[in-house]
């Protein structure tokens with residue numbers, strides 16, 4: 477199959493502490509995801525704080541290096557863009573959590589839009605750039621006059637995030653990576669912003685990686701759901717399948733709070749030292765919290781099991797706790813019989 481996104485055996489290790497007494501954590505561990513080309517999609521990456529979501533997003537955005545593995549966008553490895561940042565940002569655009577940090581308070585917002593249209597969008601002059609900007613703003617429900625000549629602090633967080641989205645659209649990217657784009661936005665406006673992703677996906681044929689704590693918005697917009705836990709992709713699949721029939725005990729736990737609008741996991745649900753400890757576990761990272769955990773879950777890394785279609789989980793329970801001769805880190809998938 478030709479793929480629009482392929483994440484292959486992706487790993488990221490961070491060193492923590494000093495040179496001598498420091499430890500390493502694998503913030504993203506052997507993640508494999510492949511999404512087909514052709515039909516645009518929104519993939520939500522969900523998981524509580526410290527599960528590796530932003531680390532994964534930053535690798536896709538080339539903001540940090542991967543330790544090993546590879547990422548392909550439209551079949552091209554990210555390494556292709558090593559010497560060509562412009563080409564990369566034409567293809568992949570970021571949207572960050574805090575729209576106010578994406579724009580300097582001393583620069584007019586329209587200056588950013590013109591700069592993007594002319595440097596990345598291919599506009600040869602300001603007149604052509606203006607047409608592009610008007611169209612992008614219209615797609616996010618804003619008009620040019622409302623934005624013209626204004627500074628970031630003259631907008632609400634929600635408006636400024638819409639402008640960030642419009643700016644991302646100007647380059648006609650193939651992929652937008654939105655890391656917690658609604659976290660700082662009033663709860664009542666979150667669904668509107670995320671619904672925009674859906675509209676833009678269809679209008680512009682752009683794919684989205686949507687990273688979120690906010691399960692209810694993920695619930696409404698996703699075509700695919702990826703659940704991360706301590707760097708492991710513990711469940712992945714078509715959103716309908718994962719949401720209607722979550723297989724991993726952790727995803728089941730998370731989905732208990734859906735569909736309450738604005739439902740979140742508490743950031744201090746897991747204490748930081750417990751987080752570090754879980755990253756270091758040899759078996760399943762969720763074993764200490766899992767009501768179904770057995771001995772094998774604590775001693776061996778669970779295998780990837782293909783439940784049906786694209787739906788996979790990293791869990792012993794779905795293989796009747798059979799010990800595998802190889803682990804998920806070998807990148808193998810066992811088909812559920």
Ligand SMILES: Nc1ncnc2c1ncn2[C@@H]1O[C@H](COP(=O)(O)OP(=O)(O)OP(=O)(O)O)[C@@H](O)[C@H]1O
Nearest residue numbers: 490491492503523524525526527528529530531532
């Ligand atoms: N530069 C870094 N150096 C060391 N450890 C890091 C670094 N960046 C992230 N980590 C660690 O990697 C793990 C995953 O962090 P990450 O920010 O990717 O999680 P997250 O799921 O995005 O969390 P949040 O929702 O809070 O942003 C955490 O334990 C974090 O402390």
